[in-house]
Amino acid sequence: xxxxxxxxxxxxxxxxxxxxxxxxxxxxxxxxxxxxxxxxxxxxxxxxxxxxxxxxxxxxxxxxxxxxxxxxxxxxxxxxxxxxxxxxxxxxxxxxxxxxxxxxxxxxxxxxxxxxxxxxxxxxxxxxxxxxxxxxxxxxxxxxxxxxxxxxxxxxx
Amino acid sequence: xxxxxxxxxxxxxxxxxxxxxxxxxxxxxxxxxxxxxxxxxxxxxxxxxxxxxxxxxxxxxxxxxxxxxxxxxxxxxxxxxxxxxxxxxxxxxxxxxxxxxxxxxxxxxxxxxxxxxxxxxxxxxxxxxxxxxxxxxxxxxxxxxxxxxxxxxxxxxxxxxxxxxxxxxxxxxxxxxxxxxxxxxxxxxxxxxxxxxxxxxxxxxxxxxxxxxxxxxxxxxxxxxxxxxxxxxxxxxxxxxxxxxxxxxxxxxxxxxxxxxxxxxxxxxxxxxxxxxxxxxxxxxxxxxxxxxxxxxxxxxxxxxxxxxxxxxxxxxxxxxxxxxxxxxxxxxxxxxxxxxxxxxxxxxxxxxxxxxxxxxxxxxxxxxxxxxxxxxxxxxxxxxxxxxxxxxxxxxxxxxxxxxxxxxxxxxxxxxxxxxxxxxxxxxxxxxxxxxxxxxxxxxxxxxxxxxxxxxxxxxxxxxxxxxxxxxxxxxxxxxxxxxxxxxxxxxxxxxxxxxxxxxxxxxxxxxxxxxxxxxxxxxxxxxxxxxxxxxxxxxxxxxxxxxxxxxxxxxxxxxxxxxxxxxxxxxxxxxxxxxxxxxxxxxxxxxxxxxxxxxxxxxxxxxxxxxxxxxxxxxxxxxxxxxxxxxxxxxxxxxxxxxxxxxxxxxxxxxxxxxxxxxxxxxxxxxxxxxxxxxxxxxxxxxxxxxxxxxxxxxxxxxxxxxxxxxxxxxxxxxxxxxxxxxxxxxxxxxxxxxxxxxxxxxxxxxxxxxxxxxxxxxxxxxxxxxxxxxxxxxxxxxxxxxxxxxxxxxxxxx
Numbered sequence: 001x002x003x004x005x006x007x008x009x010x011x012x013x014x015x016x017x018x019x020x021x022x023x024x025x026x027x028x029x030x031x032x033x034x035x036x037x038x039x040x041x042x043x044x045x046x047x048x049x050x051x052x053x054x055x056x057x058x059x060x061x062x063x064x065x066x067x068x069x070x071x072x073x074x075x076x077x078x079x080x081x082x083x084x085x086x087x088x089x090x091x092x093x094x095x096x097x098x099x100x101x102x103x104x105x106x107x108x109x110x111x112x113x114x115x116x117x118x119x120x121x122x123x124x125x126x127x128x129x130x131x132x133x134x135x136x137x138x139x140x141x142x143x144x145x146x147x148x149x150x151x152x153x154x155x156x157x
Numbered sequence: 158x159x160x161x162x163x164x165x166x167x168x169x170x171x172x173x174x175x176x177x178x179x180x181x182x183x184x185x186x187x188x189x190x191x192x193x194x195x196x197x198x199x200x201x202x203x204x205x206x207x208x209x210x211x212x213x214x215x216x217x218x219x220x221x222x223x224x225x226x227x228x229x230x231x232x233x234x235x236x237x238x239x240x241x242x243x244x245x246x247x248x249x250x251x252x253x254x255x256x257x258x259x260x261x262x263x264x265x266x267x268x269x270x271x272x273x274x275x276x277x278x279x280x281x282x283x284x285x286x287x288x289x290x291x292x293x294x295x296x297x298x299x300x301x302x303x304x305x306x307x308x309x310x311x312x313x314x315x316x317x318x319x320x321x322x323x324x325x326x327x328x329x330x331x332x333x334x335x336x337x338x339x340x341x342x343x344x345x346x347x348x349x350x351x352x353x354x355x356x357x358x359x360x361x362x363x364x365x366x367x368x369x370x371x372x373x374x375x376x377x378x379x380x381x382x383x384x385x386x387x388x389x390x391x392x393x394x395x396x397x398x399x400x401x402x403x404x405x406x407x408x409x410x411x412x413x414x415x416x417x418x419x420x421x422x423x424x425x426x427x428x429x430x431x432x433x434x435x436x437x438x439x440x441x442x443x444x445x446x447x448x449x450x451x452x453x454x455x456x457x458x459x460x461x462x463x464x465x466x467x468x469x470x471x472x473x474x475x476x477x478x479x480x481x482x483x484x485x486x487x488x489x490x491x492x493x494x495x496x497x498x499x500x501x502x503x504x505x506x507x508x509x510x511x512x513x514x515x516x517x518x519x520x521x522x523x524x525x526x527x528x529x530x531x532x533x534x535x536x537x538x539x540x541x542x543x544x545x546x547x548x549x550x551x552x553x554x555x556x557x558x559x560x561x562x563x564x565x566x567x568x569x570x571x572x573x574x575x576x577x578x579x580x581x582x583x584x585x586x587x588x589x590x591x592x593x594x595x596x597x598x599x600x601x602x603x604x605x606x607x608x609x610x611x612x613x614x615x616x617x618x619x620x621x622x623x624x625x626x627x628x629x630x631x632x633x634x635x636x637x638x639x640x641x642x643x644x645x646x647x648x649x650x651x652x653x654x655x656x657x658x659x660x661x662x663x664x665x666x667x668x669x670x671x672x673x674x675x676x677x678x679x680x681x682x683x684x685x686x687x688x689x690x691x692x693x694x695x696x697x698x699x700x701x702x703x704x705x706x707x708x709x710x711x712x713x714x715x716x717x718x719x720x721x722x723x724x725x726x727x728x729x730x731x732x733x734x735x736x737x738x739x740x741x742x743x744x745x746x747x748x749x750x751x752x753x754x755x756x757x758x759x760x761x762x763x764x765x766x767x768x769x770x771x772x773x774x775x776x777x778x779x780x781x782x783x784x785x786x787x788x789x790x791x792x793x794x795x796x797x798x799x800x801x802x803x804x805x806x807x808x809x810x811x812x813x814x815x816x817x818x819x820x821x822x823x824x825x826x827x828x829x830x831x832x833x834x835x836x837x838x839x840x841x842x843x844x845x846x847x848x849x850x851x852x853x854x855x856x857x858x859x860x861x862x863x864x865x866x867x868x869x870x871x872x873x874x875x876x877x878x879x880x881x882x883x884x885x886x887x888x889x890x891x892x893x894x895x896x897x898x899x900x901x902x903x904x905x906x907x908x909x910x911x912x913x914x915x916x917x918x919x920x921x922x923x924x925x926x927x928x929x930x931x932x933x934x935x936x937x938x939x940x941x942x943x944x945x946x947x948x949x950x951x952x953x954x955x956x957x958x
Contacts, residue, residue, distance in 0.1 A: 003181070006181065007181060011177075014176070015171050018171070018176075019167055019170050022170060023167075031172075032172060032173065032176050035180075036179065036180055036183070040180070061259070065259070065261050065532075066261070068532060088167070089166045090165075090166075090169075091165075093159070093162040094163070094166045096162075097159075097162045097163045097166075098163060098166045101163055112163075113167070116160045116163060116164065117163065117164055117167050130532075137673075141606065155159070155160055156159045156161075
């Protein structure tokens, strides 16, 4: 992969990877570090992907693994989350749901983001996160339930 | 609330622009650097010349590395700091597993090693080492020379590498020289005729305190064919071990939480294990007892052994889901000692040569490597069971390692016995309790939950078949489920029989099937307890609407049918034998200790209130004595709109005998229900909004046989939140208008006043006061002191403080 190809991949996928990392880590610095790692892994990956979607799924799976590893790492335990990403919200409803989603446990944040934002199916999320479909379904159910408790109303897809 | 709002916000999340430049700069090197080498190797590992002399190959990765080093001095320098051990171990595990391994080996502490030995029969190359904090595992290749070929008979005669501890000063728990012998754990014969070997050595004693900091080891290589010739590296290698290690935990008996001892037979002896450590690389069993260990007695030896019956492992991931296919320990009957098996390290408190007969002095640790590393992020339990128990129907006797620290997510198991049946709390159920083993396979309860409307059960079932059941192409595998849902007091029961339904295969190459059962939307007959303890069926179409499932919290699940069906739906094989108990799981969704099961104290606002049925059945709870008589909350009914109506009766003691009701006078009462939701918000009825009459609305009582009765309708349209954010009462007209279901609230019912209308002959209040806006008081009847409001709920939603 030459530099131009790397740049193209980066520009195409940077925000997708970063958003998942930020969703999981809730920390800008960590999310940036993970994004770096993911792209380096992508650039080292020599086998071609059949299509962009396969490449995206592969990169998100790597992202999730990197996030999990980071959260259990020694360094993470002494890192104070910045949690300054809420500035992306403009309206009050955006603030409310953004805060509610980010208040969820990490695994629930992840499935909510992948399901509602990235539009992945339960099966696809299972493959990305390394979880069974049942586990993803359960996590989605519980995430929605927690959101409902927090927001006081059902969330509309 | 719409998820579009979340999407809009997420759309504005962009990575900082400077990151692009950083990433692109890092890509200018064709081989990215490892950011932080985690192990310092003190051997002066850049003995490139020695490396270049090696013939044969460990793997393509290593070959490429050597080539690069020859061709490019800059790359040579680069490689000295770029750790390759993650890829070496990935290559090894992928070869062993037979498929790609998705594990980030950089999360483990490791190092590249580069030691070589040349013998007449073979060349040996030590490649890399990795540690999980408890074991040090290293890879090396053995490449036969000349006509020598590896066979099953001579494979053990090839040279082997051993890494031994260097007697670590400053580490009181460290191994002595002979106390940490290494073992060859695996040999893989490769296509080119070389062997890829995995050796292991423990790095702690007794598994009580893994080492940390810098630890020195010696690397040795033994060559058997020439009489145990010995060569060492002349210099130690030094490891900086990880600061954090997996925790050693006692084994528990799956099912009841008691202690457990795993036993392994070995050379006529039985080694018992009481504790376990689970790391991404495997399971370590030990018979260590923290109260007994005495390091001053330590000596002993290590060996790599094979036993005929050890353990099979199954990890339960995340939401207690088993993934037996990935972690099941393979090849228990391997013919090769120490090949693909496990490593058993023994430590004798006293010398085995002088006191070998005393088993109590033998401490042993056993490392059972996973087929491939497991991230273990969400693993809650790991079960261990022996081949003997596999033959049993019940899995409950297996040992279980709790992977989560107490107080950090794993609830203390709570089991409630009702009607002599034990219903463990679902969230506290162990993996063993969620698994039921049959002769044909396993049934696992993946999840049990209420539907989002709270009215219907959803049950996630997984079945893993063993070899006894064959589902051919074109056949379907189907299951039927019987569910019985009991009310908390076992007085009511709903029985539902799910028809036999096709299960979905998890993976085309697996024997694992899944299904989700959901209680039907339609009406389900319910049963009530008879006097003799049995149940009578009632066909009440509205029952579920009136008494939805949250009141029915005890679930008993049984297999109805399990069968292989042909393409026409005909049964080819019925899986459940007559001798098999089809009972699956008993489980409760709610912890009674914090809700319904606890005897409510009606006058304690911190307690959930008793149900309206409870207080209706008890005079102690339902009756209040006044000077004019007794007021009783008799129960409730519903109006035409389904709103609850509280039935109240007044039983006078003669105070009204002088009043002639024939003159058009009516006895009226004013009662005020006040509701509290889970957050403590207060709601009151305000009749003036939806009923004719004034704020202080009196309800006429109907006279029947010497007593007076009323039905107080709890119309949600009359509900108002009466306190503002500051806890102050809203002034008139400022009330927050909310419609709240009374059935979700804790209710306090106040008797405010009693009067005889058509002249307002008198009024009274529970505290003996009166209301100034009542014009005429012929007389007052003081209420008894310490009258408390009635407190109750309708039973569907216990409110926790």
